[in-house]
Amino acid sequence: MEYFKIVNVRTTEEKIREALTLENLEQMSTQLIQLGQPDEREVSIGSIWGEFTLSRDIIRGGLRFALVECPNALAWTVTTGFSPAPESIVLHLTxxxxxxxxxxxxxxxxxxxxxxxxxxxxxxxxDAGVHG
Structure with missing residues (x-):
């Protein structure tokens, strides 16, 4: 199954990568609680679905996050520059x-x-978005 959410802000993939780190999950969601110290690409988190390792990977257009041990293989991307809304941020969860x-x-x-x-x-x- 897949889900989309459009965030009507203009930014760049570089700004997405700078703003959304494993050290500041609260920038991305109030539903992810950091349980341990992050390493370069993973951190232990708590969520409504339990405790998991959250991975963060740089991809074209932004970032991919995944709950590593999730039995549903839950993963989502935060990207800009592509359809269905190239001028906005697209959240795509699978x-x-x-x-x-x-x-x-x-x-x-x-x-x-x-x-x-x-x-x-x-x-x-x-200081965070793209302004003309």
Missing amino acids: INRQQKKPSFTEEIEDFLEDQKQCLEAVFNRK
């Missing part, structure tokens, strides 16, 4: 299931909405 309970789908949608609100706050600051 799980390796074709169907899930409506309650799980609602939790995913809430998670993406929380990220959208956090990213709007971060990238609408004058």
